[in-house]
Amino acid sequence: ETSVTVRGDGRGGRNVEYLLGLFDALRGAAGIHALAIDTDGIDGSEDNAGALFGPEDWTRAGQLGLDPVDYLSRNDAYTFFQGLERLIVTGPTCTNVNDFRAILVLPRTP
Structure with missing residues (x-):
């Protein structure tokens, strides 16, 4: 389980x-x-189910002036991922099975 202060x-x-x-x-x-992502389609009190990112988003964040440390210090991850256009918004799914977190590591191509 994840805790946020x-x-x-x-x-x-x-x-x-x-x-x-x-x-x-x-x-x-x-x-x-x-x-x-949350299976119920709502991440806490917000309308998004979650978010995602890939390695290319680090450069994009810099180009857009999105500093992750600044957003973390304000507990403003929603606005950060909204700026990257990486929020996942499904609407309510009428189920609440679990929160889901996945990390996918792709092999480097030669």
């Missing part, structure tokens, strides 16, 4: 908060893609 006044649920922390830790590492 809220210190800021930003938007986001625990899945996108977790994902933003991972995004910052990986810093665009080659071949790594990640996804965090």
Whole structure:
């Protein structure tokens, strides 16, 4: 289970908060893609089910002026991934099986 200590006044649920922390830790590492999503279609109190990212998003974040550390300090992962256009919005699914987090590591091609 993921815990979030809220210190800021930003938007986001625990899945996108977790994902933003991972995004910052990986810093665009080659071949790594990640996804965090709620099966009920709502991440905490927000309308998104979660978010995703790939290694190319590190460069895009820099180009857009999105600093993951700044957004983490404000607990504003929703706005960060919204800026990257990487939020997953499904609407309510009328089920609540589990939160889901996956990291996919793709092999490097020669």
